[in-house]
Amino acid sequence: NIRNAMEAASVDSKLHFTQELCSQSERLVAITEQLFKSVRVCCGPEALHWYLEGWAGLKLRAFKSPQKAQSPPQYTSGYRVSQLIQLHKDGGRLRFGCFLEIHPGENDARLEWPFGKTFTLGILHPTDRRKVISCEEDASLSENKLPFQRPKDKHNRGYGNSFLTTADEIERGGFVRDDTLHLFLRLEP
Structure with a gap:
């Protein structure tokens, strides 16, 4: 049971990590796009x-x-x-x-x-x-x-x-x- 619990916790941890990574990645892309737009407005x-x-x-x-x-x-x-x-x-x-x-x-x-x-x-x-x-x-x-x-x-x-x-x-x-x-x-x- 301990082994099953550890595997389940590991899967949950990996899933949470993957979801958090995707969320951070989307935010980073949005920030990068916003920065690119403001640079283009300034200098094009x-x-x-x-x-x-x-x-x-x-x-x-x-x-x-x-x-x-x-x-x-x-x-x-x-x-x-x-x-x-x-x-x-x-x-x-x-x-x-x-x-x-x-x-x-x-x-x-x-x-x-x-x-x-x-x-x-x-x-x-x-x-x-x-x-x-x-x-x-x-x-x-x-x-x-x-x-x-x-x-x-x-x-x-x-x-x-x-x-x-x-x-x-x-x-x-x-x-x-x-x-x-x-x-x-x-x-x-």
């Missing part, structure tokens, strides 16, 4: 991030002459791309522009040209990921196809928004932290 698929340091100096120089800064080129969806920002004085304010640049890359022979993807360029808030300043562009709808041709020796001319926002709006919105802006570039699949 194929997002590249660039932390532009030295904001205050760039801004000061822009009051004297137009300034540009370019992210290091990175690969996304096979394309080698970078993000370019421009700051230039317009009356008493500084206009902030944001652009996609396409560079020659290893995969160019296998990619579709002209580039025809939808892309989003913008600035992420350092503490509140729901706060974003961005623009979305559909390269396939652009009348200007030159920036989207296969690049030859150097990167193509940038394409984006020459007046995404102003330096004052960036600072008033709390987007600068430790003299750094968090910029992103996302290509839609």
